[in-house]
Amino acid sequence: MKKKLVVLSGAGVSAESGINTFRDAGGLWEGHDVMEVASSEGFRKNPALVLDFYNKRRKQLHEVHPNKAHTLIAQLEDVFDVTVITQNVDDLHERAGSNNVIHLHGELLKARCTQNENTIIRWTADITLGTLHPTTQQQLRPHIVWFGEAVPAITKAMQIVKQADYIIVIGTSMQVYPAAGLIDYAKPNAPIYYIDPNPAQLPHLSNPVEVFPLKGSEGMKIVVENLIKINEL
Numbered sequence: 001m002k003k004k005l006v007v008l009s010g011a012g013v014s015a016e017s018g019i020n021t022f023r024d025a026g027g028l029w030e031g032h033d034v035m036e037v038a039s040s041e042g043f044r045k046n047p048a049l050v051l052d053f054y055n056k057r058r059k060q061l062h063e064v065h066p067n068k069a070h071t072l073i074a075q076l077e078d079v080f081d082v083t084v085i086t087q088n089v090d091d092l093h094e095r096a097g098s099n100n101v102i103h104l105h106g107e108l109l110k111a112r113c114t115q116n117e118n119t120i121i122r123w124t125a126d127i128t129l130g131t132l133h134p135t136t137q138q139q140l141r142p143h144i145v146w147f148g149e150a151v152p153a154i155t156k157a158m159q160i161v162k163q164a165d166y167i168i169v170i171g172t173s174m175q176v177y178p179a180a181g182l183i184d185y186a187k188p189n190a191p192i193y194y195i196d197p198n199p200a201q202l203p204h205l206s207n208p209v210e211v212f213p214l215k216g217s218e219g220m221k222i223v224v225e226n227l228i229k230i231n232e233l
């Protein structure tokens, strides 16, 4: 039986692939206030701007590739039963080969009708005002969880974290809840490895915690070596 390993990833894991993080540029994301383009209120105020913003992010997926951190996370499946719980909306974990990925904040390559959140479909093209959901014939929107909206995947994510034997937290400023609260559900003896060049202060936990103030690829290399050694003991 493989031990269970959970990876909690944020924007920083995709930084070395060339995707900007949210908070490193002083709260601006690709030149926009995060709340302007990533909140339900922002969408109500200026839907055309928000749709255009996600069209650009979706197009950017053609120009970027998984980096070493994504690849090492995928390779952990050789040894562990791995679930990746990501706040990211890109598909780089999947492209690197990870098989179990939960996207807490939605996915750029999915869309849904503005009137019904249960109408999620795969979508690769641009969405503009007037692009309709093929079934409901209502305005389409990106399948992104914006500020002000519920995070449906969080319940499943909590259950998975509760069962983890090891946890890796990588590339997140741990500022956005409920995602940042997931480590509170870790078993008290499950080691937590936190990789981030500018790590946040983690809440007080009884778990053994090791912080690696490094880029994702560098930190993952060390953590993988450690994990494989521990697992062989």
Ligand code: OAD
Binding pocket: 009, 010, 011, 012, 013, 015, 016, 021, 022, 023, 024, 034, 038, 087, 088, 105, 145, 146, 147, 170, 171, 172, 173, 174, 175, 176, 195, 196, 197, 198, 199, 200, 214, 215, 216, 217
């Ligand atoms: P943030 O932009 O808040 O944090 C990114 C983290 O990545 C920071 O702690 C950086 O220090 C770290 N970082 C930068 N370069 C890195 C590298 N090369 N390797 C590893 N880490 C690096 O991003 P998140 O914590 O993911 O939500 O943000 C959480 C949520 O806030 C996002 O999912 C998004 C945003 O608003 C929605 O859009 C709903």
